[in-house]
Amino acid sequence: MIWHKVLENPNDLPEGRVMTVTAEHKTFCLTHHKGTFGCLDNKCPHQGGPLGEGSIENGYLRCPWHGWDYDPLTGKPPGDYDDGVDVFEVDIRKDGVYIGIPQEPEHEPTVSDVMVETMVNWGVNVGFGMVGHSNLGLADAIRRQEEKGNVRFFGIRHEGAASFAASAYGKLMGKPAFCFTIAGPGATNLYTGMWDARVDRAPLLALTGQVATQVVGTGNFQEVDLVRAFDSVSAFNHRVQKDSRHAELMSLAIKSSILNRDVAHLTFPDEIQELPAVDEKAQSSEGRITNRQIAPPAADFAKAAEVLKSAKRPVIIVGHGSRFHMDEIIALAEELDCPVLTTFKGKGQIPDSHPLAGGVLGRSGTPIASWFMNEADVLLVLGASFSKHTGITSKKKIIQVDFDPMVLGKFHHIDCPLWGEISVTTKMLSAAIAGNHQSTDQRDEIAARWKIWKAEKANRLADDKGNGVSSIAIFEAMNRKAPEDAVMCVDVGNNAYSFGRYYESKSGNTFLMSGYLGSIGFALPAALGAWTAVGDKRPIVAVAGDGGFAQYMAEVTTAVKYNMNITIIILNNSELGKISKEQRSAELDVWKTKLSNPSFADFAKSCGALGFRVSSKGEELDNVLQNAFEHNGPALVEVIADVSLI
Numbered sequence: 001m002i003w004h005k006v007l008e009n010p011n012d013l014p015e016g017r018v019m020t021v022t023a024e025h026k027t028f029c030l031t032h033h034k035g036t037f038g039c040l041d042n043k044c045p046h047q048g049g050p051l052g053e054g055s056i057e058n059g060y061l062r063c064p065w066h067g068w069d070y071d072p073l074t075g076k077p078p079g080d081y082d083d084g085v086d087v088f089e090v091d092i093r094k095d096g097v098y099i100g101i102p103q104e105p106e107h108e109p110t111v112s113d114v115m116v117e118t119m120v121n122w123g124v125n126v127g128f129g130m131v132g133h134s135n136l137g138l139a140d141a142i143r144r145q146e147e148k149g150n151v152r153f154f155g156i157r158h159e160g161a162a163s164f165a166a167s168a169y170g171k172l173m174g175k176p177a178f179c180f181t182i183a184g185p186g187a188t189n190l191y192t193g194m195w196d197a198r199v200d201r202a203p204l205l206a207l208t209g210q211v212a213t214q215v216v217g218t219g220n221f222q223e224v225d226l227v228r229a230f231d232s233v234s235a236f237n238h239r240v241q242k243d244s245r246h247a248e249l250m251s252l253a254i255k256s257s258i259l260n261r262d263v264a265h266l267t268f269p270d271e272i273q274e275l276p277a278v279d280e281k282a283q284s285s286e287g288r289i290t291n292r293q294i295a296p297p298a299a300d301f302a303k304a305a306e307v308l309k310s311a312k313r314p315v316i317i318v319g320h321g322s323r324f325h326m327d328e329i330i331a332l333a334e335e336l337d338c339p340v341l342t343t344f345k346g347k348g349q350i351p352d353s354h355p356l357a358g359g360v361l362g363r364s365g366t367p368i369a370s371w372f373m374n375e376a377d378v379l380l381v382l383g384a385s386f387s388k389h390t391g392i393t394s395k396k397k398i399i400q401v402d403f404d405p406m407v408l409g410k411f412h413h414i415d416c417p418l419w420g421e422i423s424v425t426t427k428m429l430s431a432a433i434a435g436n437h438q439s440t441d442q443r444d445e446i447a448a449r450w451k452i453w454k455a456e457k458a459n460r461l462a463d464d465k466g467n468g469v470s471s472i473a474i475f476e477a478m479n480r481k482a483p484e485d486a487v488m489c490v491d492v493g494n495n496a497y498s499f500g501r502y503y504e505s506k507s508g509n510t511f512l513m514s515g516y517l518g519s520i521g522f523a524l525p526a527a528l529g530a531w532t533a534v535g536d537k538r539p540i541v542a543v544a545g546d547g548g549f550a551q552y553m554a555e556v557t558t559a560v561k562y563n564m565n566i567t568i569i570i571l572n573n574s575e576l577g578k579i580s581k582e583q584r585s586a587e588l589d590v591w592k593t594k595l596s597n598p599s600f601a602d603f604a605k606s607c608g609a610l611g612f613r614v615s616s617k618g619e620e621l622d623n624v625l626q627n628a629f630e631h632n633g634p635a636l637v638e639v640i641a642d643v644s645l646i
Helices: 111-121 136-147 159-173 191-199 246-260 298-310 326-336 367-375 422-433 443-461 471-481 494-502 523-537 546-551 553-561 577-585 600-607 619-630
Strands: 002-007 017-023 026-033 036-041 055-057 060-062 087-093 096-101 126-129 152-155 178-181 204-210 236-239 263-269 314-318 340-342 357-360 378-382 397-402 416-419 487-490 510-513 540-545 566-572 610-614 635-640
Touching: 002 017, 002 026, 017 055, 017 096, 026 060, 026 096, 111 136, 111 246, 126 159, 126 523, 136 152, 136 178, 136 204, 152 523, 152 553, 159 178, 159 191, 159 204, 159 510, 159 523, 191 204, 191 263, 204 246, 236 246, 246 263, 298 378, 298 397, 298 416, 298 422, 314 326, 314 367, 326 340, 326 422, 340 367, 357 367, 357 443, 367 443, 378 422, 397 422, 443 471, 471 494, 471 566, 471 619, 487 494, 487 523, 494 540, 494 566, 494 577, 510 523, 523 540, 523 546, 523 553, 523 566, 540 546, 546 553, 546 566, 553 600, 566 600, 566 619, 600 610, 600 635, 610 619, 619 635
Parallel strands: 126 152, 126 178, 178 204, 204 263, 236 263, 314 340, 314 378, 340 357, 378 397, 397 416, 487 510, 487 540, 540 566, 566 635, 610 635
Antiparallel strands: 002 096, 017 026, 026 036, 036 087, 055 060, 087 096
């Protein structure tokens, strides 16, 4: 028996009262009845009601959940019933009240332990989520791995932020993080972020608790069929069962996520999580995953190489799928002396300061990129999917390279579709055309087009209607002050369009956004995910409108809790400006787009972050941005923006 002090002073529990106390990993009901202290198991044997939250009435301790009575000292119910509760010894000493309990047995590995260790062995060691009643066994396994230094888990304020953070981590790192929730509403709150990961081809692992299997189908509290619910959003989607091959199930979930660049989901019924792991060992990725550096088919490659050799004005267009292959792509562009354009999702994959950079193509882009696409005779499209937002023309001869054969020629005929890993294919193209191509040097044209665009930006910068700071003024200030190597997390709305158009990417910038899903609210949760990926090695910047920021603004407290070095830039125009613009474009009345906002700067301060509010362009804005970027920890800059000057 082990004695534990549970009360400093006996007078802290008056006569006729009960309270909950904790010793080791167990809670107990401490009672004071007829001048004597007693200790009972805290769980009512019927539904597990916490007896320490009950009360003594008519000489009996009444369960707070369903009203069953027990003797406060013996734990026995009135009458001849045998459903009493266990009793433990109490000792009143000079320094306090002690209870005597059996020594806690050494922890035996559970199914959850095996699966979480397998997850860690596969390199999935960062997670976001919320602990709750239907995932406690799994949470305990994650805790044990965290105590060993194998996992970093970040508690968030809303499960939607967890899945967005995991999605952003996958986009930035190319490997999955996990998001973790309870059953029912906790799990369904993950849905939007999971879809964001899926459509942007970011690996993600979702782990959800579930109600006990024996009550499934009875309309139990928080019962949702999560396998059916997540079937459309998950490439791998299964319920963990008693007789599952548990380590293998986790291995296949992660393997699917990595190889398919997709979402995997496992749901854990409550009674499964703490089952003993009988003769089961954790697995690892060794010998389980192939090298993915595949080369394109020879005949297809030869055709593409000939097309590229004969091109006089080739243009390279890179999408988000090229983000890990830019060294090889830029080397090819330098061989061809041709411009490199990016999709909005691919912004910054070549810095705008590079002599071959042509900026962003499409609705969020610049006239530079569209001009070069229209003047080209061959487009080499790498890791892009021809979305309407980008507007890659189908009227030019096109070579398309992608790891996913389903993306090749997805919307229309492609002259040369190449299935292969982008870096491998690009290296092969460089070797095939080296010194043997007709491409003209387009560097002077690129510089001339940038000069024209910068002059136009200077004209727009002079616009001032006195209703706040223009978007171009905000992003020109960021051009001057933003850190060279920052990870930029961008939200949805006019702020994003202006960011794509006016912010000039620096040599070390990386950009994250909710690309194909286009989900408002992405920026701040994404910044949490980005910080967990790079820590304080790189600054993290979240750019959002007031509408997007407000959706997950409680996560400022998460950034404060973990002292995340995140700078949040809010364009506050008290309006869903993009929607107002769309209503006008559709020749409709502007309706229900005005917003009532707090002072976001004051809100940040109340959370423990640094907060600034700016309403004019120029030196004040520059100084505030400088202070925010230099601050070690979370900082927020709220800029009062003119909704008409985007």
